[in-house]
Amino acid sequence: MGTTTAASTAATPQGRGRGGRERVLAAAARLFAVQGINATGMEQVAEEAPVSKxxxxxxxxxxADLVIAHLQDLASSGATLEAVLTREDIPPRERVLGLFDPAPADAAPAGAAPVRGCPFIDAAAEFPDPQDAVHAYARAQKLRMVELVTALVTELGCREPAALAEQLVTLADGAASRAMVLGEADYGRHARAAAEVLLAHALPDPA
Incomplete structure (x- = not known):
């Protein structure tokens, strides 16, 4: 996810000019990551971009439109922990275990930026009403996550793939949340060890 400083955009005329949407999304991403969504006002985003209101x-x-666009941007950029599940360049088992590696957005050197954890969980927590559009989008992403894991463990031949997938995503989401709270981007290594045990027990017995 690229970032654009206020200094580098100062020469760009404010208005609905070229790149305005991208600058707004980049500014929102920086502010949401550092201070949270609800604590960030629209005027602050405009100043950070910088663009006119x-x-x-x-x-x-x-x-809400801005928040959903921000989450969509994260999902499409591969900056979330779920992104590894759709990578076709690595085997299915490694895709599943990749859920427990630091998300690309959290892979910076320690202290360089706050550990984000899962932005979809963060957004759902800040918009707790299940009927809220932001909460609904976050829920849809977490449901897609379990669908992707179910398909991968089915491909591996694991027993009871649906139940196993729920167990694995619960581990991944829990690890991501603790990583954010504790500020440890690699906290998922503990959950990865448990996931390896679950996978081993779910695989068919050798003939």
Whole structure:
């Protein structure tokens, strides 16, 4: 996820000019990661971008629209822990275990930035109403996560793949949450060890 400093964008005219949407998303990503979504106001995002408020609201009519676009941007950029599940360049088992490695957004050197954990869980916690559009989007992403894991463990031939997938994603989400709270990007190594045991017991017995 690229970042653009205020200094580098100062020469760009404010308005609905070229790159305004991208600058808003980059600014929102920085602010949301550091201080949370609810603590970040739309005016602050506009100042950080920098764009005029008119430009900001031309691209994002509401803060919920901005938050959902931010989450979509994270999902498409491969910056979330779920991204490894769709990689076709590594075997299915390693994709599943990749859930327990630091997410790309958290892989910076220690102290360089706050550990994000899972941005979908963070967003759902900040928008707790299940009917809220942000919460609904976060829920959809977590449901997709378990669907992807179910398909992978089915491909591996594991017994009871649906139940196993729920166990694995519960481990991954729990590890991501503890990584955020403790500020330890590699905390998932503990859950990975448990996941390896679950996978070993779920595989068919050798003939």
């Amino acid at each position: 008119r430009t900001l609201y031309a691209h994002f009519r509401t803060k």
